[in-house]
Every structure is written in C-alpha cells, then in structure tokens.
Amino acid sequence: MRALPVGDNALLVEVSSGEEAQALHAELLRRRAEGALSVREIVPAARTVLLDGLDDPARLASELTASEVPPAPPRARTAIEIPVRYDGPDLADVAALWGVDEREAVRIHADTEFTVAFCGFAPGFGYLTGLPPRYDVPRRATPRTAVPAGSVALAGPYTGVYPRSSPGGWQLIGRTDVVLWDHARVPAALLSPGTRVRFVPVGRS
Amino acid sequence: MTDSALFVVRAGALTTVQDRGRPGHAHLGVPHSGALDGPAAALANRLVGNPPGAAVLETTINGCAVRPRSTVAVAVTGAPCAVRVDGRPVAWGAPVTVPAGAVLEVGTVIRGVRSYLAVRGGIAVEPVLGSRSTDLLSGLGPPPLANGQVLPLGDPQGHYARVDVAPQPAPPEELVLRVTPGPRDDWFTPEAVRTFTSRAYRVSPSSNRIGLRTEGPALERARPGELPSEGMVLGAVQVPPDGRPVVFLADHPTTGGYPVIAVVHPADLPATAQAAPGTPVRFVTVRRR
Numbered sequence: 001m002r003a004l005p006v007g008d009n010a011l012l013v014e015v016s017s018g019e020e021a022q023a024l025h026a027e028l029l030r031r032r033a034e035g036a037l038s039v040r041e042i043v044p045a046a047r048t049v050l051l052d053g054l055d056d057p058a059r060l061a062s063e064l065t066a067s068e069v070p071p072a073p074p075r076a077r078t079a080i081e082i083p084v085r086y087d088g089p090d091l092a093d094v095a096a097l098w099g100v101d102e103r104e105a106v107r108i109h110a111d112t113e114f115t116v117a118f119c120g121f122a123p124g125f126g127y128l129t130g131l132p133p134r135y136d137v138p139r140r141a142t143p144r145t146a147v148p149a150g151s152v153a154l155a156g157p158y159t160g161v162y163p164r165s166s167p168g169g170w171q172l173i174g175r176t177d178v179v180l181w182d183h184a185r186v187p188a189a190l191l192s193p194g195t196r197v198r199f200v201p202v203g204r205s
Numbered sequence: 206m207t208d209s210a211l212f213v214v215r216a217g218a219l220t221t222v223q224d225r226g227r228p229g230h231a232h233l234g235v236p237h238s239g240a241l242d243g244p245a246a247a248l249a250n251r252l253v254g255n256p257p258g259a260a261v262l263e264t265t266i267n268g269c270a271v272r273p274r275s276t277v278a279v280a281v282t283g284a285p286c287a288v289r290v291d292g293r294p295v296a297w298g299a300p301v302t303v304p305a306g307a308v309l310e311v312g313t314v315i316r317g318v319r320s321y322l323a324v325r326g327g328i329a330v331e332p333v334l335g336s337r338s339t340d341l342l343s344g345l346g347p348p349p350l351a352n353g354q355v356l357p358l359g360d361p362q363g364h365y366a367r368v369d370v371a372p373q374p375a376p377p378e379e380l381v382l383r384v385t386p387g388p389r390d391d392w393f394t395p396e397a398v399r400t401f402t403s404r405a406y407r408v409s410p411s412s413n414r415i416g417l418r419t420e421g422p423a424l425e426r427a428r429p430g431e432l433p434s435e436g437m438v439l440g441a442v443q444v445p446p447d448g449r450p451v452v453f454l455a456d457h458p459t460t461g462g463y464p465v466i467a468v469v470h471p472a473d474l475p476a477t478a479q480a481a482p483g484t485p486v487r488f489v490t491v492r493r494r
Contacts, residue, residue, distance in 0.1 A: 004388035005493060007468030010438045012388045041231040043436030045460050050436025052231070119234040120434060120460030123343050127434075164344070183333045183345065189233045 001069070003061035010052040011061055015069075017047070018117050018129055018157075023072040024049050025118075025193055044118040044193045046127070072194075079113055079196035082161065084152050086110075086201055088172035090140070094154060097137050106201055108135065109173065114159060116195040124163035124181025126191035133157065143169035150176045152199065159199075161191075174199075209275045209326065209358040214308055216350040217269035221339035221414075222328050223321075224260040230334055231459040237439060238340040239455050241414060241478035242319055245283035248371055249323030252280035252300045254363055259327030260337040262350070264320045268311035269350060271322075275305045277358065278325040284317025284376055284479055298373055317376030317479035329359035341414050342456040376479035380408065380486045382452070382469045384442060385493050389432065389464035393444070397424040401450065401466055402490045409449070410482035415458075416443075416451040417477045419486055423448025424466065434460045440469035442488070450488070452477060 001024075004012040015021050025044040028051065031037040037060075040053025054060055086106040095105035114130035139155045144167065147153070151162045153170035160170060163180035176199075180190050191197065223246060226239025240246035240263055247257045262269065268286055273279075280300050281288045288297045289310040295301045303309045311320055330337050330347045339346040350356075390398055406421035424444050437443070441453040443463045452469055454477060467488065469477075480486070 005385070006388050006438055006465070007385055007440060008470070008493065010468075012435060040228055041436075043231045043459060045435040046433030048433075048435040050231075050438070052436070052438050053228075118434070118460070119232060120458065121234060123230075123233055123235045123345060125234050188334065193232055 001065055003065055005057055005061070006050070006052075009054050009057065010050060011054060011057040013049045013051070013064060014047060019072070020069065021045065021047055021049060022115065022117060022194065024069050026072045027069050045120070046118065077196065079198045080190065081198050081200050082152075082176050082178050083202045084110075084174040084176050084199045085203070086174040088151065088153070088174045090171040091173045094137055094171050094173055098135055105173070109159070110199050110201050114197040114199075116191045116193050116197065117158070118193050119189070119191065121160075122163055122166060122181075124189045124191065125160055126193075126195070126197075128159040128191075128197055129157055131157065131159065137171050139169040140171060143167055147172065148175065150178070150180075152176060209273065209277065211271040211273050211324065211328075211356040211358065213269070213350050213352055213354040213356065214272055215270035216352050216354070217264050217311075218267050219265040220269045220350040221263050221341070222260050222330055222347050222350075222356070223263045223338045224336055225258045226338050226455060227334045227336035227340075227345070231436065234343070234459050235334060235345065236340050236342050236456050236459060238336065238338040238346065240321065240338075241455055242283050242321065242475045244475050245319075245373065245478075246321045246323070248373065249280045249282040249321040250327075252282070252298075252371065253278045253323050253325040254361065255323055255325060255327050256363055259323065259359070260330065261324075262322040262328065264311055264322065266318060267313045268320060269322070270308055270310045271356075272308050273303050273305060273324070273358075277303055279303055279309060280323050281311055281320055282323075282373060283319050283321040284314040286314045286320050287312035298371060316481070318481055319478050324358055326359040326361045329357040340456050342458060374476070376481070377476045377484060380476055380480045380484055382473045382477070382486065382488050383491045384467035384469050384488050385491060386467050387465070390466050392426055392428055392432070392464035393466055394425045394427045397426070398466070400424060402488050406450065406486040406488070408480045408482050408484040408486060412482065414454055414456040416453050417480065418451050419449050421449060421486075424450065426464070432462050432464050434462045437461045437465070438468060440471060440474055441465045442467045442469060454478075
C-alpha cells in the first residue's frame, strides 16, 4: 500500500488490486461511521481510494500504511436485479472476442454476480466487476457520439449501464429500462460502490 | 417562498445558477460544482444580506439582463462591468435597489470573465442533492439561463449588511498558481517537471467550468501506458495525451485516467475563474505544508 499526498488536504491510497481497493474502501467507510475518520469525500477507483478534505493527511498516511486492511466484510444485502434485453449492436463482436456464440455470451454475463467497484464518468454510472479476466474486452476503436440511456456495456474488465444518453466507446450488449439515476429518488443512485448486481435476461421486445 | 421572481430578458452567452456546490457525492460520480469565483459570489451575497450559500447568477463575458417582479436589492461582483437599471448607470460591487419592473443590465466585462449577480433572498430554483448549482459536466441542477425564463426568488434571510462598497481583487494580468507536486509527477520526465514550473503557459480559449486548459510546451511522459481511473480533486493539474496541463475546476469529473502532475493551492483557484483566454499562466512549486 502506498499513500500519495494530493495537494495539502487529500490522500490517494494506492493498492495492488481492485479487490484490495474495495476492501480498503469498506474499511474507510467503517472508520468514518465510527467517527474515527473525518473526511469530506471517499472516492474508490480501480486501484486506489481518494480521501479528500482531510485535516492531517500525513498522519493518516502513516496510520494507514502501518495497519493491515481486513478483507471486505461479507455483504448481507442481496443483489440488485437489472432486467436486460441482450440485443446490443456489439453483442456479436463481444461473443466473437470471447470465442462463443451470442447465446453463450448472454449466459456467461447473466450467470455472473457483479459488484460495483466504483462510480464515475456520470452520476449513477458504476464500474461493475465480476467477469473473469479472460472476458476483458477492448473499447470500440471509434466511440459512438450517442449511446442510448440504459445501454448495458462492456470495456476492459468492467460492465456498466449508461444512466443517460452520452457519447461512449464501450461495447453495447443490451438495454435496460431500469432508472440508474433519479435525483428526486432517495437514494438517487441505484448503484453505489459495493452494491451487488445481477443482470436478468428478458425477451427481445 | 414569496411570489417574487426574476424575468430573464437577456440570458447572455452562458449564465448559470451557482451556490457553494454539492460536496460529498463524488463517490457516486457527482461533481462538486458551485461558483468558480467563490469569494466574489460570497461577497455579492454579503452585499445584499444573503447567507454565503445563497444561489447567485454566474455570467460569462457578456453579462445578462433581468427584470424583477418586485423591488429587490442586488449586487454585482467578480469581473468588473457596467451595471445599469433601466439604462442608468449604477454601482458595481455595491448594493443597488432595482424597482419592480425595471431592467437590470449586467454589461460585458471590462476585464476578467465571470460576474456574479446576487439578489436579496437568493435564486430559489429547486435544489438537487442539496445544491442549486448548474453542473455543466453532468447536467445536474438547472440548465443555463434562457431568454424569457422566470427564476423564483427566496425569502430574504438575515441582517442586511451595511456595506456600501467592498474591495475586490482585480482580474489577473498573469495567473500565478502555486502547486504541490504529485500524486503522479513520477509519470513525467525530469525535464517535463522542470518545464512545467519554469516555462510560461497561456489560458486556452477552450477553458470552461470543467477545466482551465492551457497552451504552451507539451510535457513529456516518462512512462507509456494508461493509468487506471482514480479519484480527482479540485485544482488537480491533469496532463492529457497532448501534454498541455489542464487545471480541474468546479465541474471536473470525479475520476480520471490521465496522470496528475501537481495540485493547485485552493486559495489560487478563484483567480482562474477570471483569467481570460491568452492570460499568461505560471505554475510555481511550493513545499508541502
């Protein structure tokens, strides 16, 4: 674990895997809930957790690097189910990259339990992990100027669902009608770091 | 809420509602947002007796014009500009009374970029996640002002400050930004790190509320490849593949994949809001406190 200072009031804690980042994030949330950590933002990402709004980043850095991070606690909540029509324009390409037919690609994706590793890109956009590394896929060579809201998409090790229409370079494998982000709802975001997710195939309508 | 409101006569190039933003949601991908020149927005509020977090209007270059339904106190701060009520010049940087139905004109900036218009009671659009700020990256909050729109005003709160004029920093002739190195300065060659803090840059015209883009010598990377996405702070100086540093401002994305060579001191960020395209920029290293 490395703790890199970011300006005068933030710390970027770097670990060696996504799993460690998720465990560290869970531990930091636990410390904050206990009142042992005063911080404005805790932002997990691929291999890091950013802590912003700290009074004494140097002290926390030495505390963290001197301590063991316990593995992420087992999550009590059941997975959120997201119904998906697996009819995305890149499903055939993804299946080809995986060396299977489209039906098998859908089965592989829908049989996986995902975890929201972190959020970013847009409010409500989660980077979901769970697929084995052999199913990593590249981004599209040319990004689309408009990806429809609700698109279920793959890039690198991640699955994501576009909360609203936006440009994007991910491989589109399906669509959902689930609303990922609604600021009038509490909570506004359906997916937050640590949330477990399953994609449930529904008929092509 | 009272029935007081502002009718937007002329929206201007880009006028947005801003307050102190929506911190605490970065882990959901929600940018901080809020007034770029925070001290100017706070001063405008103070001049009309609003709490510092009341929502104001942030204009860009060419101001805006509004017509209040009822008589209101207003103040314009930030980038200096002509202020008129029904065509008659009134004070900039001081409280002004606008009679019901009169047109308040915030003119084109004389220098700087963004003027702030506070109205007693504050702009009372519906808050989103605790803030009324327009976030141009994610689309949260009210859309930028449009001609013919009506903006509700809130109830006046607090004591009316008896301040006639207040000193304000002039928009910068040269932007000198103090930076602390890292967290990813090791992604750049020693030569690039020297270049960054010794050569002059200029504010690029493609700067916006998301980032202050610069023109100048490209910074060469010491290592190829991509950085996995990581959390970004306000004031982070990110270096995209073209090698020109970008200073992340209020509407910056919460995570990013380009290395951050340094972070700008928070006290130096308000001046970036007023640095017009072409303004020279220097990055000066300071020791971490």
